[in-house]
Amino acid sequence: MNFKKILVYSSEAIIENKLRSALTMLGMIIGVLAVILLVSVGTGAKRYITSEFESLGTNVIMIQPGKTDKKVAMGPPVSSSKGKLTLSDVEALQRNTPNLSAVSGVMFGAGTIKNENATNNINILGSNDQFNKIFNMTISDGNFFTKEDEDSGRRVVVLGHSIKENLFGNTTALGKLVKINESEHRVIGILKQTGDKMGFNMDDMVFIPTRSALRLFNTDKLFGVRASARTRSGMNDAVNDLTNILKERHNGEEDFTIITQVTMLESMNTILNMLTYALAAIAFISMLVGGIGIMNIMLVSVTERTREIGIRRAVGAKRSDILKQFMVEAVVISVSSGLLGIIMSLAITNALYFFLPGFDMRPPFWIIPPAFMLSFLTGVVFGVWPARKASHIQTIDALRYE
Amino acid sequence: MALIELKNIHKYFKMGEENIHALDDVSITIKEGDFTSIVGTSGSGKSTLMNIIGLLDLPGTGQYFLDGINTTEMNDDELSKYRNQKIGFVFQSFNLLPKSSALKNVEMPLQYASSYNSTLNDNLIRTMALETLEKVGLSTRVHHLPNELSGGQRQRVAIARALVNNPKILLADEPTGALDSKTSEEILNLFEELNSQGVTVIIITHDTKIAKRCKRILRMSDGHINEEKSL
Known part of the structure; x- marks a missing residue:
């Protein structure tokens, strides 16, 4: 069977099991949503702080009496009796x-x-x-x-x-x-x-x-x-x-210390980037949970459809046909969840921005392709095992399965 | 010409500690156009024989020539192709996909066949499926789901699915087991009609009444096979 047909059949199977598919997708949608929103919070905070900083003037140089060897300009201003x-x-x-x-x-x-x-x-x-x-x-x-x-x-x-x-x-x-x-x-x-x-x-x-x-x-x-x-x-x-x-x-x-806004911004950015990465890591975990959800449902689905697998094999489906069918199903679930998650994250952040213009958490564009890729990969990674299992079911056993 | 040729087939199963000799030196030949039944009590080995003839299972030892080709040397993909191209299955419990319409069920073997035959596009597949459903007398119910059909109608869908790819063999395992006598009669009439059109039919059953309708009867007992009635 060619890929297009498998895609159509998989989508049909997903639609036939509306509730189960929807619940599985919910896990993935939340995962993708979390990835985008948390990264958006990180970059939004960074953007906000940077713009606040820049409105103070970016060319500012501060000279404080006394000398510290501190490279980073955060923390209380130096005051020293010396100098x-x-x-x-x-x-x-x-x-x-x-x-x-x-x-x-x-x-x-x-x-x-x-x-x-x-x-x-x-x-x-x-x-x-x-x-x-x-x-x-x-x-x-x-x-x-x-x-x-x-x-x-x-x-x-x-x-x-x-x-x-x-x-x-x-x-x-x-x-x-x-x-x-x-x-x-x-x-x-x-x-x-x-x-x-x-x-x-x-x-x-x-x-x-x-x-x-x-x-x-x-x-x-x-x-x-x-x-x-x-x-x-x-x-x-x-x-x-x-x-x-x-x-x-x-x-x-x-006997004095020079602090520039450039160095302050740099150290601030380092901290804010760390924050963004930390949030992304947390979001990644929710993605993992979503993926495990997909694997779970696909395993249930394989067991439930053992007989279908037997019938398909009896009328001429190859192992690879069955493997593809279940793989594609997992990927269709994860990718459509990913797309929904991306759309929802855009809707939520834009609605927030519309009603609270000071609260700009709109996701940066660069996060969208990786978020999409991540949902695709999650489907592939967590779909492989159930699909392999499906393709290795013995036909005669599957035909007798109740 | 021999369509099916089984030579000294043995098949063993392990059930717990016990070794079961399901097929013991079975050798049969079935010619193209035959209408054969294989009868036997449960445990006689007839289902095992059917699985081997239908390429769903491999013999332990011995050789099986289908349409002149030794199938015991085939790999899994080749066996799938042969099931698709040469054999049509009809099961006691119909084995239709419950969430697909009659038409979709009948189209399914052709969907898999399309990877061997590039002329099988979606339009041709639909036409062939509709023609076959008409042949089994179901042209008015093609868009119904299996649970919207009666038992007899479901078995007709299953027969249409078995026939749609023009197989050499129609292999039916207790095809009337789940049907009342009137419907059984109709299904058997359909098999006879198909046989008269040249399809080789093999019916596996424990019911001697059904077997008697066939031109040839092979009886299985304890893994052995004997000719009971021949042409």
């Missing part, structure tokens, strides 16, 4: 590095902000006039600091969106005075709402010039320096320049 970054370091960097588009010292501390309406506990971030370029900050109202504000350490403040809402509500805040740690500052700008980005929410912060912040916290030691490379490809040159300049200024000692 000290100052405003003159920042100025030197601004002057001497053509590969950097912006450099800012940062000062970071907790405090309170109040006006006649409310008092808020806040994070105060001291930065210069270039800071907004490094982190792609958008001002919705007023302006960010000018160079004059920074150089003369004026008491001016740019408010995060939530802080402005808390203190002023809908009334205008520009030009008003607020007290930050009991020192009066004039509001010159309001940030556009950003929301939470990697656990870092600018809406809850206030920004004041670095010099003002150093004065406020009574120190000359910066929390760190933030810079951005002019281009992504110029990142390595920028880092080299930075290192050389700072080393020279620090008596040849590298």
Whole structure:
């Protein structure tokens, strides 16, 4: 019998046993669905985190005082008594590095902000006039600091969106005075709402010039320096320049740590890839269970149809005809389950994306051919044994089988 | 010309500790166009003989020439081909595929035959199956499932399936065993009619009444075979 006929006959046999076929297929559908959905969750999470990261600016370079030998940039920022970054370091960097588009010292501390309406506990971030370029900050109202504000350490403040809402509500805040740690500052700008980005929410912060912040916290030691490379490809040159300049200024000692977003992204990607592989491995197990389900049902089917096998052999079916018949049946079940699983996974993720656009778990296209191949192979692998068994049944015994 | 020639066939079975000598030096010759019955009580070896004649089982020793060719040297695929091309089986319990229509059941041998004969396309297979069903008087019930047919009609479907590939031999094992006497009569009439058209018919039965309708009777007992009635 040719392959097309076997395919037709196998499909007919599957349709004749609707309930049993459907239950067998369910196991495989769940297996394929699990493979695609779990991989989608992995890649979706990766895509989400990467885009969040990139919205913070991918060319960002962070310089922290103190030196660690840690290659990977995850974990808490290094703070060490050894090494000290100052405003003159920042100025030197601004002057001497053509590969950097912006450099800012940062000062970071907790405090309170109040006006006649409310008092808020806040994070105060001291930065210069270039800071907004490094982190792609958008001002919705007023302006960010000018160079004059920074150089003369004026008491001016740019408010995060939530802080402005808390203190002023809908009334205008520009030009008003607020007290930050009991020192009066004039509001010159309001940030556009950003929301939470990697656990870092600018809406809850206030920004004041670095010099003002150093004065406020009574120190000359910066929390760190933030810079951005002019281009992504110029990142390595920028880092080299930075290192050389700072080393020279620090008596040849590298008492600082440079972290770039590239290295952070790389280590993040390593972790997220591991996550995707782990999820894929879990999904593979459900595929295995689906395959065993197919094998089970095919074995039952072979026993149940012993007599049919006998009849077919008596009228002239060869062993190979019987083998093919049961193999094809297993593969038809597994492949159609695979296709259904793929269609369902696309439907589920697209429906989710339609109703929750922020929740993009649509499967990457590259997963579909392997998922299909996997369902095909599962059918072949788990169909071989029952089919072999069927083809080796003795005809005379099979004809007498009740 | 001898269609079937069995020479000194022996067949042993092992049942537990006991060795059963099912066929003991059986030698028979059946000519083309014969209408033969093989009778015997159960355990006489007649089913074993039928399995060997039908190429469903191989003899222990001895030789079996079918249509002039020694079948005892054939491999499994060649035996399948010979069953398909030379032999049509009719069983006591019909042995139809329960979930396939009468037409599908009759088409089945031709589906397997199509791998030896490339002219057997689906249209030709359908035509041949319908013609054969008409020959056995079932042209109005071709799309019915076996459980929608009476016993006699089922056996007619089985006979059509046996005949559809124009075999040399029609091998019937207790073909009327599951039928009432009136239907049995009709089936036997059909066999006679087919025989008169040139088909070699062999009926295996324990019923001497049926055997008497045949031109030739071979009696099996304890693995031996004897001519009881001959032409």
